[in-house]
Amino acid sequence: MCRPGWARAxxxxxxxxxLARLRRVRDRIDREYAQPLDVEALARGAFMSAGHLSRQFRSAYGESPYSYLMTRRIERAMALLRRGDLSVTDVCFAVGCSSLGTFSTRFTELVGMPPSSYQRQAADATAGIPSCVAKQVTRPVRHRESQPTAAAAAELQPA
Incomplete structure (x- = not known):
């Protein structure tokens, strides 16, 4: 059965x-990652239901709004931990997480090591690399199959 032209339009x-609403939601997450955000609030701002937003966001960007938010938070946490002047707890709260346990669990899932271990190793691994390059090279990747193997990660470590 064919749809009339006005229905297709x-x-x-x-x-x-x-798509424009989803882009605004993604931009809001990028800007306000340290604020308390939840899918319901994001959906209200986009004039969508939470379920519709989640389905559409996953379809457009390959992950749920919550996963995208946590990836942004962990990415920022990695940068703060590389600086080395804040404790893991301070970093946790600075990026908008309210639970140290949840933060540590998500960090470990995305990065492959606990935040305290990352903080110790990151300072040496990124020494002498411009921060803009370090950010790109160390960006967390949610999909495990696209993460480097332990051997490839060892090659990145300075001798």
Whole structure:
């Protein structure tokens, strides 16, 4: 059964409007990652239901809004830990996490080691590398199959 032309146009227009809303949600997460954000609040701001936002966001970006938020938080935490002047607890709260346990668990899932271990190793591993390059090289990757093997990670360590 074919849709009338106006129905197809409405569907395409709605799709573009949803993509613009999703981009605004992603931009808000990028800007306000340290604020208390939850999917319901993000959905209200995008005039969507939480379920619809989650489905659409995952379809567009490959991960849920919560996963994207936690990746941004962990990415910022990695930069703060590399600086070495804050404790793990201070970093946890600085990036918007309210639970040290949840922060440590997520950090370990994404980075492959606890934040305290990362802090000890990161200072040596990124010494002499510009921070903009270190950020790109050390960016957390959620998908385990795309993470480097232990042998490849060892090659990155200075001798």
């Amino acid at each position: 409405r569907t395409a227009a709605q799709h573009l409007e949803d």
